[in-house]
Amino acid sequence: xxxxxxxxxxxxxxxxxxxxxxxxxxxxxxxxxxxxxxxxxxxxxxxxxxxxxxxxxxxxxxxxxxxxxxxxxxxxxxxxxxxxxxxxxxxxxxxxxxxxxxxxxxxxxxxxxxxxxxxxxxxxxxxxxxxxxxxxxxxxxxxxxxxxxxxxxxxxxxxxxxxxxxxxxxxxxxxxxxxxxxxxxxxxxxxxxxxxxxxxxxxxxxxxxx
Amino acid sequence: xxxxxxxxxxxxxxxxxxxxxxxxxxxxxxxxxxxxxxxxxxxxxxxxxxxxxxxxxxxxxxxxxxxxxxxxxxxxxxxxxxxxxxxxxxxxxxxxxxxxxxxxxxxxxxxxxxxxxxxxxxxxxxxxxxxxxxxxxxxxxxxxxxxxxxxxxxxxxxxxxxxxxxxxxxxxxxxxxxxxxxxxxxxxxxxxxxxxxxxxxxxxxxxxxxxxxxxxxxxxxxxxxxxxxxxxxxxxxxxxxxxxxxxxx
Numbered sequence: 117x118x119x120x121x122x123x124x125x126x127x128x129x130x131x132x133x134x135x136x137x138x139x140x141x142x143x144x145x146x147x148x149x150x151x152x153x154x155x156x157x158x159x160x161x162x163x164x165x166x167x168x169x170x171x172x173x174x175x176x177x178x179x180x181x182x183x184x185x186x187x188x189x190x191x192x193x194x195x196x197x198x199x200x201x202x203x204x205x206x207x208x209x210x211x212x213x214x215x216x217x218x219x220x221x222x223x224x225x226x227x228x229x230x231x232x233x234x235x236x237x238x239x240x241x242x243x244x245x246x247x248x249x250x251x252x253x254x255x256x257x258x259x260x261x262x263x264x265x266x267x268x269x270x271x272x273x274x275x276x277x278x279x280x281x282x283x284x285x286x287x288x289x290x291x292x293x294x295x296x297x298x299x300x301x302x303x304x305x306x307x308x309x310x311x312x313x314x315x316x317x318x319x320x321x322x323x324x325x326x
Numbered sequence: 327x328x329x330x331x332x333x334x335x336x337x338x339x340x341x342x343x344x345x346x347x348x349x350x351x352x353x354x355x356x357x358x359x360x361x362x363x364x365x366x367x368x369x370x371x372x373x374x375x376x377x378x379x380x381x382x383x384x385x386x387x388x389x390x391x392x393x394x395x396x397x398x399x400x401x402x403x404x405x406x407x408x409x410x411x412x413x414x415x416x417x418x419x420x421x422x423x424x425x426x427x428x429x430x431x432x433x434x435x436x437x438x439x440x441x442x443x444x445x446x447x448x449x450x451x452x453x454x455x456x457x458x459x460x461x462x463x464x465x466x467x468x469x470x471x472x473x474x475x476x477x478x479x480x481x482x483x484x485x486x487x488x489x490x491x492x493x494x495x496x497x498x499x500x501x502x503x504x505x506x507x508x509x510x511x512x513x514x515x516x517x518x519x520x521x522x523x524x525x526x527x528x529x530x531x532x533x534x535x536x537x538x539x540x541x542x543x544x545x546x547x548x549x550x551x552x553x554x555x556x557x558x559x560x561x562x563x564x565x566x567x568x569x570x571x572x573x574x575x
Contacts, residue, residue, distance in 0.1 A: 122422065123420055123421070123422075124418055124419070124420050124421070124422050124559045124562075125344070125347060125420070125536065125559060126343065126344065126347070126348075126420060126507070126559050126560065126561050127507060127509050127536060127537065127558045127559045127560070128347055128348050128349065128509065128528055128533040128536060128537065129348050129349060129507060129508060129509055130349070130495075130508070130509045130510040130524060130525075130527075130528075130537065131356075131358075131508075131510075131524060131527075132495065132497070132508045133495060133510075133524075134443075134445070135433060135441050135443050135446070135495075136433070136495070136497075136508070137443075138433040138441060138442065138443055138458050138459050139431050139432060139433025139458075139459045139495055139497060140431055140433075140497055142433075142457065142459045145442075145443060146442075146443075146444060147399070147442055147457045147458070147459065149399065149457075150389075150392070150398050150399055150457050150459060150460075151389065151392070151461075152389070155383075155387075155429075155431075156381075177361040177362050178360075178361035178362070179361055183362070185445075189506070191376065191379075191380065191381065191503045192376075193375075193376070199375065199376070199379040200381070200382070201379035201380055201381065201382065202382050202501065203378070203379055203501065203502075204379060214381060215381065216380075216381035223444075223445070238374075238375050238376060239374075239375065240374055241339070241372055241374050246374075249376075251376050251377070251503060253503070253506055255508055256362065257358050257362075258356070258358030258359045258360075258361070258362035258363070259351070259359075259362055259363075260348070260349035260350065260351055260353060260356075260359060260363075260527050261348050261349060261351070262506060262507075262508060263364065281371060284369065284371060285369055286369075287366075290366070315361070315362050315363070315364055316361060316362075316363070316364065316365055320364055320365060320366055321364075322366070322369055323364050323366075323368050323369070324368060324369050324370075324371060325342075325343060325345065325368035325369065325370040325371070326370070326371050326372070326373050326374075326377050326504065
């Protein structure tokens with residue numbers, strides 16, 4: 117025997133199940149009156165710097181059916197590339213932008229949407245700049261541990277080509293699964309990007325272990 | 327959200343997740359995983375700023391009864407029906423340190439095993455005084471507490487006769503997006519635990535045991551509520567004992 121490392125093990129994950137909306141977006145699930153609003157329902161709380169955008173999409177299973185019981189969370193930098201986080205040491209992020217969003221996929225269509233801003237560039241661990249991107253986390257019934265992916269932008273071709281994370285993907289023909297497509301302007305006039313997530317199939321989205 | 331309720335974090339990326347400890351994406355007895363499990367290998371990379379930061383949730387987020395499911399949906403003067411319990415514990419990291427300021431959200435079925443959801447079809451009755459969700463933020467030592475009813479077990483469409491053990495779903499935000507975790511708490515002594523295909527997705531009985539809350543008789547409120555203790559461990563950061571060169575990453 118040897119000495120103990122006194123290490124604790126991370127609590128193991130269990131599926132969020134079919135009713136994650138009850139716990140995480142109760143108002144969207146029809147349970148009103150407990151929380152004033154659902155957490156992460158708005159990222160923007162006042163005038164913000166940068167380009168306001170809409171991100172829409174759906175999560176598809178291996179048969180091509182959109183998940184109606186999924187929850188999607190996003191986390192991103194502001195337009196200057198700064199995070200509204202306690203341990204952001206590079207400067208002060210836009211105080212009207214939380215960077216965190218949470219959406220219940222629609223119970224009929226499976227669609228999710230976020231009103232956000234296009235993020236600035238953030239350095240990778242070696243100092244190289246990453247292309248603008250939004251971190252995403254997906255949970256649902258049948259997903260045993262939350263899936264972590266990233267959404268990049270189709271109008272950032274040169275930054276995407278230099279992105280240290282995209283470059284690390286062995287099968288470069290899978291990189292397009294991480295790139296949202298510009299859909300022009302929404303009814304409110306801001307640019308809309310579509311990012312569909314495929315859990316399986318020929319277009320299976322790249323998921324990360326980070 | 328405010329930025330004033332978080333301390334530190336030290337240097338060093340997050341310790342890698344032990345994927346052999348967590349359930350695999352595909353577990354045949356849990357049928358929903360069949361078409362919802364990614365088939366390609368995950369791309370493993372070190373954590374960077376986007377994973378090492380996370381949103382800050384201040385106590386101002388919370389309403390007075392957010393952590394009291396007995397009354398947070400009930401009509402004035404009434405409470406939810408069922409065995410009254412307290413669930414308490416600490417949020418820790420892999421170095422055993424309490425995680426202050428963690429947001430903990432829970433949801434559960436009522437005492438009859440029925441969720442308040444329009445797609446829920448179980449014959450058990452809804453409780454008009456039970457919504458089924460609650461939230462709180464951990465204190466300086468990582469401690470948290472909820473008051474609720476003990477949820478009932480319920481049947482679910484998987485095999486012809488599968489039943490979920492009584493459980494409470496937990497969603498936890500630590501200080502970094504890399505720590506994001508959703509799991510479930512089970513109750514000591516429940517004979518349905520080893521029969522459940524979702525519990526069975528955990529590769530080891532050691533892992534299962536970390537999700538079974540113990541009856542905590544000392545924290546029981548006499549003539550009022552039983553108590554269960556449930557600690558949750560989030561990923562921790564490596565200590566930077568020596569400066570390391572990152573060119574090789």
